[in-house]
Amino acid sequence: MEVLGETICPYCGVGCRLRLEGDRQQGRPHVARIRGVETAAANLGGICAKGAQLGPTLDTPDRLTRPQLRLSRHDEFRPADWDTALAYVAEVFTNILHTHGPGAVAFYGSGQLDTETAYLATKLFKGHLGCNNTDSNSRLCMAAAVAGYRSSLGSDGPPCCYDDIDEADLVLVMGSNMAEAHPVTFDRLRAARKRRPDLRLVVVDPRRTATAKAADLHLPVAPGGDIALLNALGRLLLLQDAFDEPFVARHTNGFAEYRRFLLAQDPGELRAAAGVSEADLARCARLIAAARAFLSFYCMGLNQSTVGMWKNNSLINLHLLTGQIGKPGAGPFSLTGQPNAMGGREAGLLSHQLPGYRTVEDPEHRAAVEAAWGRAPGSIDPKPGLTAVEMFRALEKGQLQAIWIAATNPAVSLPDLHQVHRGLACARLVVVSDAYHPTETTRRADVLLPAAQWGEKAWTSTNSERTISHSPQLFDPPGEALPDWQIVARFARILGYDGFSYSSNAEVWDEFIRLTAGRPCDMAGVTSARLRAEDSVQWPCPSPDHAGSKRRYLDRRFATPDGRANFLPRDHREPREPPDHEFPFVLTTGRLYAHWHTLTRTGKAEKLVRREPAPFVEVHPDDAERLGLRDGELGQLSSRRGTIQLPVRVSDGVVPGMLFVPFHWGDLFGEGNAANYLTISAIGRVAKQPELKFCAVNLEKVMTGAEVVPTPAALCGR
Ligand SMILES: Nc1nc2c(c(=O)[nH]1)N[C@H]1C(S)=C(S)[C@@H](COP(=O)(O)OP(=O)(O)OC[C@H]3O[C@@H](n4cnc5c(=O)[nH]c(N)nc54)[C@H](O)[C@@H]3O)O[C@H]1N2
Ligand SMILES: Nc1nc2c(c(=O)[nH]1)N[C@H]1C(S)=C(S)[C@@H](COP(=O)(O)OP(=O)(O)OC[C@H]3O[C@@H](n4cnc5c(=O)[nH]c(N)nc54)[C@H](O)[C@@H]3O)O[C@H]1N2
Ligand code: SF4
Ligand SMILES: [Mo]
Numbered sequence: 001m002e003v004l005g006e007t008i009c010p011y012c013g014v015g016c017r018l019r020l021e022g023d024r025q026q027g028r029p030h031v032a033r034i035r036g037v038e039t040a041a042a043n044l045g046g047i048c049a050k051g052a053q054l055g056p057t058l059d060t061p062d063r064l065t066r067p068q069l070r071l072s073r074h075d076e077f078r079p080a081d082w083d084t085a086l087a088y089v090a091e092v093f094t095n096i097l098h099t100h101g102p103g104a105v106a107f108y109g110s111g112q113l114d115t116e117t118a119y120l121a122t123k124l125f126k127g128h129l130g131c132n133n134t135d136s137n138s139r140l141c142m143a144a145a146v147a148g149y150r151s152s153l154g155s156d157g158p159p160c161c162y163d164d165i166d167e168a169d170l171v172l173v174m175g176s177n178m179a180e181a182h183p184v185t186f187d188r189l190r191a192a193r194k195r196r197p198d199l200r201l202v203v204v205d206p207r208r209t210a211t212a213k214a215a216d217l218h219l220p221v222a223p224g225g226d227i228a229l230l231n232a233l234g235r236l237l238l239l240q241d242a243f244d245e246p247f248v249a250r251h252t253n254g255f256a257e258y259r260r261f262l263l264a265q266d267p268g269e270l271r272a273a274a275g276v277s278e279a280d281l282a283r284c285a286r287l288i289a290a291a292r293a294f295l296s297f298y299c300m301g302l303n304q305s306t307v308g309m310w311k312n313n314s315l316i317n318l319h320l321l322t323g324q325i326g327k328p329g330a331g332p333f334s335l336t337g338q339p340n341a342m343g344g345r346e347a348g349l350l351s352h353q354l355p356g357y358r359t360v361e362d363p364e365h366r367a368a369v370e371a372a373w374g375r376a377p378g379s380i381d382p383k384p385g386l387t388a389v390e391m392f393r394a395l396e397k398g399q400l401q402a403i404w405i406a407a408t409n410p411a412v413s414l415p416d417l418h419q420v421h422r423g424l425a426c427a428r429l430v431v432v433s434d435a436y437h438p439t440e441t442t443r444r445a446d447v448l449l450p451a452a453q454w455g456e457k458a459w460t461s462t463n464s465e466r467t468i469s470h471s472p473q474l475f476d477p478p479g480e481a482l483p484d485w486q487i488v489a490r491f492a493r494i495l496g497y498d499g500f501s502y503s504s505n506a507e508v509w510d511e512f513i514r515l516t517a518g519r520p521c522d523m524a525g526v527t528s529a530r531l532r533a534e535d536s537v538q539w540p541c542p543s544p545d546h547a548g549s550k551r552r553y554l555d556r557r558f559a560t561p562d563g564r565a566n567f568l569p570r571d572h573r574e575p576r577e578p579p580d581h582e583f584p585f586v587l588t589t590g591r592l593y594a595h596w597h598t599l600t601r602t603g604k605a606e607k608l609v610r611r612e613p614a615p616f617v618e619v620h621p622d623d624a625e626r627l628g629l630r631d632g633e634l635g636q637l638s639s640r641r642g643t644i645q646l647p648v649r650v651s652d653g654v655v656p657g658m659l660f661v662p663f664h665w666g667d668l669f670g671e672g673n674a675a676n677y678l679t680i681s682a683i684g685r686v687a688k689q690p691e692l693k694f695c696a697v698n699l700e701k702v703m704t705g706a707e708v709v710p711t712p713a714a715l716c717g718r
Contacts, residue, residue, distance in 0.1 A: 004029050005474040006037060008461055009051045010112070010454035011596050013336030014184045015463025016043035017535065018051055020455075020474065027476035029455070031055030036184070040535060042162065042463055046184035050596055053608050057601035064437040064450040065479025077448060082480065082490065089404075089447055090494045092429045096401045097129065102381070106133035106391050106400055109349050110407035111141060111341030114459035116508040117484040118340070118347035119355060120500070121406070124492045126348070127373045132360055132385030133400065135351040137408040138341045139388035140690060144303040145334040146345060147687040148312020152320075152566050154559030155520035156345055156357055159325060159552040160295065160333040161465040161538070165192050167329025170291035173203045174315065175226065175301015175693075179210035180593035182299075182335050182464075190214065200287055204229065205301060206275075206588065207618075207660060208653045217283060220655060222275025223586045224694050226302060228572035229274035230314040233285050234321055235262040242289035244323030251556045252320050254567035261569035273572050288322060293329030299337065300590065304692040306684040310570040320565050326553035335464050342462035346521045346539075347512060352384035355512060356519035360384055372515055374499060387688040389414065389681050395423035402429035406484060407451070411440035412598040412666030415679035415690045416641050433487055436600045440666040451484050452477035458505050459483070460531065466538045466549075468523060470531035506532075517542065520559045576694050577680055579657070583639060583696035585623075586658045589675045590693075595664045603669075615669070616649040618660040619699065624650045627701055634702040637661070639695055642677035645702055659699060663692075 004020040017040030022032040034054055036047035067085035068077035080088075096104050107125045109118065113136070125134040138146075146156045153159070165171070165188055178186035193199045203215040204226070212218040221229050237243050238259060248255050271278060288294055296319070302311040316325075316332050324330040336342050348355040358365035366380045373379075386394055392414060394400035414420045424430055424444045432442045433449035442448055456477040462468050477483075482490075485508055492500035502508050506528035516539075517524040525541040526548075538548040557563040579586055594611040596602045603609065617635055619627075629635055631650045636643060637659070646661065654660050663675040680695040 001032055004031065005472060007454055007471040007474060008339065008463075008469045010054070010339050011050050012182055013338060013341060013464040014042060014182050015339060015461065015467060015469065016040065016047055016051055016184055017469070018047060022055070024475065028059060028478070029475045031058065042465070042467060042536070043184045044188070046187055048183040049594060049608060049611070050602060053602070053605035056605045058455070059478065060436070060604045062436050062438065063478050064434055064442070064448055065481055066450060067480070068437070068448040070446060073444070073446070082482070085447055085449065086491050086494050089429070089431050090491065093402055094495070096428065100401060102129050102131035103133065104399065104401045105129065105131055106386060106403045108388065108391055108403055108405045108408065108410065109134070109136040109344070111136060111138045111338030111344050112407045113344065113349070113484055114340055114461055114505070115343035115347050115512065116460060116505045117406070117488060118344040118349040119512040120485050120488045120492070120508060122348040122355060123373060124488060124497070124500070126354065126360070126380055127369065127375050128379070128492065128497050130379060130381050132351050132381045132383065133391060134349065134385060135387050135391065136344050136349045137388060137410070137413060138338070138344055138350060139688060140304070140413065140692065141300070141337045142303065142334070142341050142345065143350065143687040143689040144305070144308025144312055144684065146350065147309040148316060149334070151309065152313050152316040152568055153553070154565070157466060157521055157552065158333050158464065160331040161550045162188065163550060164295050164329050164331065164333070165189050168293045168295035169198055169329070170200045170202070170287055170294045172294070172296040173201065173211055173215070174296060174298045175205065175303075176297050176299035176335055177205065177209040177211050177590065178297060178335065179214065181337070181591050183593065185335070186211065202284055202287060206655060206658060210593070217280065217287070219276050219280055219284060222273065223588055223658060224305065224574060224576055225274040225276075225572070226311045227307065227314045227570050227574065228270045229276055230318060231262060231265055231572055232267065232270040232274055232281055233288065234318055235265060235267060235270070236281065236285035237289060237318075237321055238262055240285070240289060242285070243321045247323030247556070248321065251558070251564055252567055253562070253564045258317060258567035258569045270572065288318070291324070293327065294319070294322060294324040295330055295333060297333050297335050299335045301693060303689060305574070305689070305694065306576065306682050306691045307570075307574040308684055308689045309687040310574070313568040314570050317567055317569075320567055325565075326556045328551065339463070340461035342464065342466065343460065346462060346516065346523070351387050354380070356516040357521050358519070369515065387683070389683050389690050390688070392420045392423035395427045398426060401427065402431070403427055404431040404433070405441060406433045409439050409441045409598040409600065409666070411444060412674055412676065413663070414681070415676055415692055416681040417674060417676045418642055419681060433484060435481070438668065439598065439600055440668055449487055450479065450481040451487065452481040456481065457483035460505065460509055462539070467536045468526050468531065468539060469536040470528070576691060577682070577696045579696045583698045584657070585697050585699055587637070587639070587661065587678060587695050587697040588658065588693050589661050589663045589679065592662050592664065595662070597664065598666050599664050599669070615646055615662060615665040615673070617646045617699070618649045618651050618654050620654050620656045620658070621650050621652060622656045623699070624648060627699060629701050636700050636702045637678060637697050639678040639680070639697045641680065644673045644675070644677050646673070659697065
C-alpha cells in the first residue's frame with residue numbers, strides 16, 4: 001500500500017484535507033483507506049463517514065467517460081469526440097444568440113465547481129457572450145447569506161474562523177444540523193465543550209436533531225419563526241440594557257430605528273410567532289447578555305426561505321447590538337454547504353456578480369472587469385441575469401432556449417420538479433457536464449460532457465472559513481473525461497474567442513486573483529506557486545508576504561462606505577404558503593449524515609447505503625396515531641404541486657403538524673417520488689432563494705392495494 005496523495009474533500013464546506021492510501025493500476029487508483037490529515041487546520045485529522053467512503057464512488061460502471069450526443073430526445077445517446085460535441089453545442093448556441101440574443105442562453109453551475117471553472121464560466125458567459133444568465137445552485141443554498149452579509153456588513157464572506165470555537169463561551173446554532181451536515185466542525189465543538197464545560201450551546205431548530213440533542217438549550221422554533229425569535233431576543237436585551245453602547249455608537253448605523261422598531265413590537269405576538277416559551281426566551285437572552293464571546297453558526301434553516309436574507313439580517317443585528325463581532329470567539333458564521341460555494345461567489349458565479357465580489361450593476365465594477373478581460377466598454381450587461389429557479393420557468397415559457405448545466409442535478413434538487421421537467425422538455429438544447437450518467441438530469445439532456453472529478457484534476461477551492469487550498473491531480477481521469485475548466489476554455493476557443501488558451505489551472509488561478517486585488521476578498525497574495533508550497537492560506541491576503549487573515553473586521557471597520565455596519569429591522573410577518581384545511585401540515589426538507597445531495601456518489605458507497613437505504617417521511621407520534629399510520633407503513637404526501645408516497649418514520653424529532661423528508665432520493669430510485677415534487681418554487685425578492693424549508697402538504701394513509709400515483713409526463717406547454 002502506498003500514499004496516493006492528499007486532496008480537499010469534495011463534499012461539504014468544512015473542507016477537510018484527506019490522505020488517500022492504496023495502489024495504482026494503469027493510472028487509476030484502488031483506494032484502500034482515507035484518513036484526515038492531522039496538520040490541516042480545517043479538520044486537525046478529523047474525517048466523517050462520507051469522506052472516508054469516497055473510494056467506492058470513483059470507478060463505478062456509470063462513470064461518464066466519453067462525450068455523447070443525440071439529435072432528438074427519442075433517440076439513444078451516441079458517443080462523439082470532443083470536437084464534434086463542442087462544435088455542435090457552439091453551432092446551436094451561436095444560432096440562438098444570433099436570432100434571440102444573449103438572453104436566450106444560460107449557464108447553470110454549482111458550488112461544486114472549482115474556482116478556476118467558476119471564473120472561466122463567468123468570463124465566457126458574462127464577459128464575452130454578454131449573458132448574465134450565469135448562476136449556480138448556490139442560489140438554492142447561500143444566496144440569502146450573501147445578501148445578508150452584504151446588506152448588514154457591506155460585503156459577503158464570513159468574518160469568523162473555526163478556531164473561534166475555542167475562544168467562544170456561547171455558541172448559537174440556528175437552522176443548522178451541524179452534527180450531520182458539518183460533522184467535523186461539530187466534533188470540534190463537542191470536544192471544546194468537553195474540555196470547557198462553561199462553553200454553552202443553544203440550538204434553534206424546529207426538529208430535535210442530533211445537533212439539538214447535544215445542546216444546553218434547544219429552542220424548537222416554529223418553522224419560519226426565526227425573525228420573531230431574533231426580534232424577541234433583541235427586544236429583551238434592549239429592555240435589560242444588555243447591549244454594547246460604545247460599539248453601537250462608534251461602529252453602526254440605524255440603531256435608533258432598530259430600537260424604535262423592536263420596542264413597538266408586541267412581545268406576546270413575537271413569542272407566539274416564534275413558538276418559544278417566555279422562560280426559554282428569557283434564558284437565551286440571559287446567556288447572550290452574559291457571554292464574553294458569542295459565536296453563531298447558521299445554515300439552510302435561515303437561508304432557504306423567501307425571507308432568508310431578512311433572517312440573516314436579524315441574526316447579524318443581535319451581534320451588532322451586543323458588539324459580538326470583530327473579535328476572537330465572536331461573530332455571525334454562515335456555514336457554507338458545498339466544498340467551493342465560497343470560491344464560486346469569489347469568482348462571480350451568481351447572476352448579479354462579477355469576480356472579486358463585484359456586481360454587474362456597478363459601472364466601475366463592470367469597467368474594471370472589462371478592462372482586465374480586454375473587452376470593449378459596455379460588453380457586460382448591467383442587468384442581473386436569471387437565477388436558478390427563474391431559468392427553468394423561462395425555459396418553459398420559451399424565453400430561454402439553451403442551457404448548459406454543470407456539476408448540479410436540478411432534476412432532483414430544484415423545487416417544484418414537475419415544473420423543472422416541463423422547462424427541460426421545452427428547451428431546444430440541454431448540455432450537461434457531469435461525472436456520471438445516467439443522473440435524473442443527464443437523462444433529459446441532448447449533449448453529455450464527461451467531467452474529471454476530484455483526484456483526477458488539479459483544482460482550487462475555498463472553505464467555510466475563507467481558507468484557500470489547492471488539490472493536486474492524483475490519478476488519471478477515466479476515458480476521455482476532462483477537467484471542467486478545460487471544457488469551458490475549449491468551448492470558448494471553438495466560439496472563436498482569444499484569452500482562453502491556458503496551459504494549466506495555475507495560469508487561470510493567477511489571472512483570477514489579480515481581479516481580487518484591493519477587493520474585500522483580496523487573495524492577490526495567494527499565488528498558485530504559494531498554494532503549491534503551503535497547504536492553505538486564508539483571505540484577505542493582499543500580498544505574497546502577507547500571512548493571511550484568520551478573522552475579518554478586527555479593526556471594527558466594516559466593508560460599507562463609512563465603515564459602519566447596518567442595523568436592519570425586519571418584520572417577522574413573512575409571506576409563505578400557510579397550512580390550511582386541505583393541506584394541514586408543514587413540510588420541511590433537508591439532509592442525512594450518510595448521504596450527499598442527489599446520491600450520484602454516496603448512493604454507490606455500500607457502507608453509507610446500509611446506514612440510510614431508502615427515503616422516508618418523519619411524522620410525530622400524535623399525528624401518526626390520528627391518521628392510523630404505523631412505523632414503516634406507506635403514507636401519501638400531497639401539496640398543490642405534486643404527490644409522492646413514502647414509508648412513515650414515527651418520531652418525536654418533529655413537532656405535531658410538521659413533517660420532514662430528506663431530499664436525497666430522486667427519480668432513479670422511484671420515478672416521480674422525490675421530495676421536490678412537493679416543494680414550492682417561491683423565491684425571495686432580493687436573494688432570489690427558494691423556500692425549500694416550508695410548504696403546506698397533506699398526509700394520508702395509503703390503503704393496501706391502492707393505486708400507485710401516476711407521474712404525469714413532462715409536456716412542453718408551448
Ligand atoms: N451529510 C451531508 N452533509 C452536507 C450536505 C449533504 O447533502 N449531506 N450538503 C451540504 C450543503 S450543500 C449544505 S447547504 C449544508 C446544509 O446543512 P444544514 O443547513 O445544516 O442542513 P439541512 O438539513 O438542509 O437543514 C438544517 C436544519 O434546518 C432546520 N429548519 C427547517 N426549517 C427551519 C426554520 O424555519 N428555522 C430554523 N431555525 N431551522 C429550520 C431543519 O430542521 C434542519 O435540521 O450541508 C452540507 N453538508
Ligand atoms: N428540498 C430540498 N431541495 C434542496 C435542498 C434542500 O435542503 N431541500 N438543498 C439545496 C442545496 S443547499 C443544494 S447545494 C442543492 C444541491 O443539489 P445538486 O447540486 O443538484 O446535488 P448534487 O448531487 O451534489 O449534484 C452535483 C452533480 O455534479 C456531479 N459532479 C460531481 N463532481 C463533479 C465534477 O467535478 N464536475 C462536474 N461537472 N460534475 C460533477 C455529480 O455527479 C452530480 O450529478 O440542493 C438544493 N435542493
Ligand atoms: S466533514 Fe465534510 S469535508 Fe470533512 S470529511 Fe466529512 S463531508 Fe468531507
Ligand atoms: Mo447547499
